[in-house]
Amino acid sequence: MIRHILRLVWNRKAGNILIMAEITISFLVVFLVAALALFLFHNGRQPMGFSSEDLWYVTIDAPRTVGDEAAERQELERQVLREVASMDAVEKVAVVAYPPYVNSNSIRGWDLDGRALQSELTYLSDGAEEVLKLELVSGRWFQPGDEELAFKPVLMNERLAAEIFGDEDPLSRTFADPPKEPREGYKESRVIGVFTDFRRNGEFSSLDNMMLLRRQPGDPDRQMYTVALRMRPGTTAQYEETVLERLDRVAPSWSFGIRSVEVEREEYRRGKILQVVLAASLAGFLVLMVALGLLGVLWQSVTLRTQEIGLRRATGADARQICLQILTEIMVVAVLALTVGAVIAFQLPLTGLLDFLTPALTFQALGVALAFMMSLALICGFYPSWLATRVLPAEALHYD
């Protein structure tokens, strides 16, 4: 029987190709939405590594100065930090060069024994781990006196440490080839500690490499643009004004802004959820259209085949066998279409257009999309198959 059905499907390929195309396309859309949702879901279950609660940051807009002209700025930077630290509602303050949800970052790429590595990096001053509430895994944080070290101290998140050193202990290890031409004042970088993570873009962001470098306020070459504040629990938004007023008094020529990370996080999260909801509704709409189209085409093909169905009934098929045959035909078409879809889906990560598609994610999304589309085909196929059982053979065979 299955051979007979395959023959039928094959001989009707002209009519089936449209249904197949519809199923393949919806499968790919469902696959992409599932991949996106799974990606965000998996990310959401990973720790962010820092606490956004009661975390604020101040942005500083000051004229750019470096080197010898920087003396005044350097002093002001230290004063700003002292001023903030002295406020009642502030538990702790530190320089954090790229605070959470700030839409700029710094990426460093380098070679190690011919291997290309890449990591995001953030500059922190001593004690910033307490402001952000980062978690240390091994080693230590930056501390006063680190500028005297013969090397440049660096902390890494677990992901980056594992990528570079695998199972080996990363502490005290260097991780970049020295420059080809010796530079004045070059210090080799060494790992002094490993922390869980610092996912600046929140719980839905991808898991990336992160590296922390030390930068104290009053650095001659690197200006301070952002300062993070750990507020006492329960501090309300009204206090933001107080902070700004007091900073204006310290540095009237600079302008300051202030943001709550928790508020940013909420906005970001809403944006992300909206993204998924939009993608899912769009996909849902498409799938609904396709499902209705599918139902229509299948229904039509059954009504066009009443004679054949009547003939089969006359020659000995019972209603159940007719239902099974139509359903099997539909499923054969669906399986063919989904095979094509799966092959295409496997090529997608290779195109590099969808950088979040890891092999594991591809497999999971493939599973979800396959199960979904098979159920859809089954549901859409059920009505026409049932309809086929209602064909009265005597009537079906009566007319030409």
Place this chain on the structure above:
Amino acid sequence: MIRLDNVAKVYRTARMETMALNQIDLHIAEGEFVSIMGPSGCGKSTLLNVIGLLDEPSEGSVQIDGTGIAGYSDRQLARLRNEKIGFIFQSFHLVPDLNVVSNVEIPLLYRSMASKERRRRAIEALQSVGLGSRIHHFPNELSGGQQQRVAVARAIIGAPRVILADEPTGNLDSQMGDEIMAILERLNQEDKTTVVMVTHDAEQAKRTARTIRLFDGRQVA
């Protein structure tokens, strides 16, 4: 072989009630070749459908090969049709998307059988109607007479004891019609298959052992 007692068939639609068959008592013995004649709309096809278990009578009882079918389930009826009855229709009713040999195999799909064996029997049946060389053609590549011969092959592949033919030559010219008649006669004589044939052709009716005449749902001769 076939026995109808006081069979009536009423079609009810919203607007009217049609008495397609009325008080039919009929006995057709094994190996008989019977023709059914009557004006259009008198109930010939309805009678054939009732005999062929495609339609249930509104009243009366039907027996095939000694078994009464009252209370039979859809599944049991389908099985009886498959084993005991072969149908031939005026408009052939071949499946256009299947080639000749696959069309002929259809009745055997509803029996458990190896596909090789199905194919073998289909080719045999096609050879017996003189179409052994056309097995891979599609129905639209054949003449009307050839198509009807495919339908005959399909009707006989399951070796049924009864063949029900509803105007089998109605769509054919007289020469092709004669060929079909000849095959039916051969089946009747050589295999002792019971044949019941509806026809409008008095010449054909004369060639059968007995003619049943219907008028307005009633048997008049």
